[in-house]
Amino acid sequence: MIELNGVNKTFRIAKRQGGFSRAFRALFSREYEYIRALKNVSFTVNDGEMVGYIGPNGAGKSTTIKIMCGVLNPDGGTCNINGRTPWKNRVAHVREIGVVFGQRSQLWWDVPVVDSFELIRDIYKTDAATYKRNLDELVELLELHEILKTPARSLSLGQRMRCEIVASLLHDPKILFLDEPTIGLDAVSKLAVRQFIKRLNAERGTTVLLTTHDMQDIEALTERIILIGKGQILLDGSLTQLKAEAPKGANAEEMVAALYKEYAI
């Protein structure tokens, strides 16, 4: 179970202005700007739930995910995931979660993908049988047979992203955080990834929390959505409910755009 209660996070950012003379002055005196990335964020996600976490760019989605992964310390509030506080008990916590940061890569660039997978097996100390079972199943589902021996640098974005997902699941995580897992994928890859996430949730009961800008991801995957804007949770409800309130005939994209407009974010 994931429970966030009143989580706050403020970033201090050095102010930069354009131009050479200003850049030079910044060497001697710095001005800082404080950005409240998260204001009083609270929500609960039950075991086995699949939740879409949406909001415009810069709303605080990634910050929330990083806090839930134990990568970032919040300034205030509590976060309890399966009985642990992620940033206080990082090592024990991350053993039970899987994460895909869509914008980054966890694969080693110059060695075959399968070497990266084996490294992850050794890091999590996954036993050989579990590793093999998971790998075989994931490779089958995401159709990766031919590229296991290819170095990550030679993969297409879609192939790489599918490998990233495999890498995050080899150790049987109970919770999966997906931060923009379908970014830049073509239609075929998107469908494969969606289908796969759905199956994972249905068959293994993995809790999934995903952020995305692709509303079709949300439509295909999640019943519940949480909307965040300017660091605040604005809405926590079901997709059906939203659809009922939306203007007739609006597609998911238009619905969300209407939402953003309504909340002025």
Added chain:
Amino acid sequence: MFGLTAINFKPYRALFRIRFTNTLQYRAAAFAGLTTQFAWGFMYILAFAAFYRSNPGSFPMEFSHTVTYIWLQQAFVALFFLWFYDNSIIESVESGSIAYELVRPMDLYSRWFSITAANRVSRTLLRAIPILAIAIFLPRPFRLVLPVELMRYILFFISMALALGVVLSFSMLIYISAFYTINSMGTRIIFGVSADFLSGAYIPLPFFPDTMRFVLELLPFGSMQNMPLLIFSGHVYGVAAFRGIGIQLFWLVTLVIVGRFWMSRALKRVVAQGG
């Protein structure tokens, strides 16, 4: 202390292996490095030879010791020079992919230590053997002179391993400082070049003024390339060698403790950059 007891080595060995293989891919870079090191070594030796010719008696090291020192130094450049940073570590902090390293159930200090050790060792393997193989067959005054006593080899290998440890734990401090700066290029260059100078990378420490040399030998700088190279070339032997190894051990332990403590502080305020 600082999680040292909880470490199980298997994941770190695996990490060492993958980083090692990853670096071995860069053969062209190694070949380019090899050529540079040769040219550099010759240039150094010729410059020293000119000085020695003017007045051989006024130098603190015998010419053959200096030549051996220089060839060995060129062969192990990737092992001992601080400015041979592991850019993958700094990039991970600056680009924010550190987030992926922190979602692994491992200790970040040991993780970086293994990666950067693997990187240095594999780069050295590609360079050291050809350089040594050629340097021992060069004509007389320019030849790398191999020690005859077994004891000297043993002390050299111990001292070399410790020097690598001191270099790694010292460079860890520079990597950790990347958490506090947006771009650590400046810190890296200033610390790298000055620490290399003070550790005898450009001029061997025996050539330094006596008081300065005495102080540097007690600081971590004297525990880096200085000690193994002087032991191998025969300039340092007997009690002095054991004393030097003792100081190396002291600095290795101290720097690891300081680095681990600082890392645990830094991680409390870590900001993983970017979305």
